[in-house]
Amino acid sequence: MSGYCIACQEKPATPRVVVVGLASCFGCQLQITNAEAHLLDVLGQIDVRYWQLTSSDPMPEEFDVAVIEGAVTTEEAEATVRQLRERAGVVITIGACATTAGIPGMAAAGFLERPAQVYAHVPEACGEMIAPRPVQAVIDVDFEVRTCPVDSLDFIDVLQRALYGSNKAVPTRTMCGDCKRNETSCFFGKQQLCLGLVTRAGCGARCVNLGRPCNGCRGLSPDANLPSAREACERYGVPVADFDKALEMFNQVNPALAASE
Template sequence: MSGYCIACQEKPQPPRVVVVGLASCFGCQLQITNVEEHLLDVLGQIDLRYWQLTSSEPMPDAFDVAVIEGAVTTVEAEETVRQLRERAGAVIAIGACATTAGIPGMAAAGFSERPGQVYDLVPEACGDMVAPQPVGSVIDVDFEVRTCPVDSLDFIDVLQRALYGSNKAVPTRTMCGDCKRNETSCFFGKQQLCLGLVTRAGCGARCVNLGRPCNGCRGLSPDANLPSAREACERYGVPVADFDKALEMFNQVNPALAASE
């Protein structure tokens, strides 16, 4: 009778993960560390091969999941994300800068003129700059963690889906529905601008719950009706120009914004 020794069986290797930062404040990566209660459990499930925020070691050649924070603003960054896409089985873009171009994206319009407004001669350290764009404009992205900065538990949820698979649907509805469910009062009734009526839901309308209007950091919802939103602004005495200007913060490179003008 043959014996069986579990200690002799080869253990499955944990998924290899790299975390890369592009043009951003690195705040989303810091948010990952703020989930102390669960962080060690998460790290125990993965082989964290590279984290730009914590180490100057070179990125390895082989890994399974690439987590990317920040907007693409240089030719070097374009090449970096393409290499990450080639090597990784799954790519996760985290934060507004990576998913919508975020704050860097505000400089995208007329970008060719902007470096000259700051530098007489652009320093070599800036590299060959390109108009800021989200990671998804350069490569196919498998998962996104939106908001600015990301919610730590939302990141863990998406990472689990990337590691183990999931059929969880990504919401496309606008934020207003969440406000109704939370029974919070509407800022438009106070003649105050709020971008919740066109912003992609998914955060639970947390800013509104805290008494602050939505600034749209999750980006435009695919279900957003911009002409109707502008009509709502007029109806409630909110300047349409203020609405359009506010949209530029996190949606400057979104084709839907240009198409609605």
């Protein structure tokens, strides 16, 4: 991420924003609207020129901030994100599909052979498909809002940083430290798989606080030690094969995953 700040640029008083959806369930865009208590305050600070979820109007030629949900899965989508990067001063990706390729990314391995397994002739409506990839694999991204779906307040925080600037550090630590600070019990002690030991922190380990193991939707932490994690699985009686399979849900296209095998 480049750390670009729109506040440092010569832009209109009210930043012009477009919200674009690619291959996803649009759940992260819906999640944005769940910040009812703050939504009007947020919308009052920006000029929403295009929101794919709410209008069929064409995208404008000029805007300042591009918010992108979803993975890149077609040549058309790849061209779209390149155009967004050329026109926008700031690009923000939201959700696992945009930041890690998410659920669409699970099909990345052997992707080019998959359509022929389903269709005798791939429908033209599918377009020119490519192996699913995150937005950052195609263009430079300035800010990310991770998790599946995004947290509404997390999105607002990142949007504020993009609009006004911030020196807030992006965490790279793994989730396990958050669990210890929250004083929650470890699933491995119960011989249950949890991906918190390799997943990027930042959500406050909310799933674990609710009694559910982490499924890794924030993606691999840059500080993750996968060989050590596999040893921990063996030590606690959790099948390593289950650990590796679970990692594929949100990390299939992460080079670090292939490098550790």
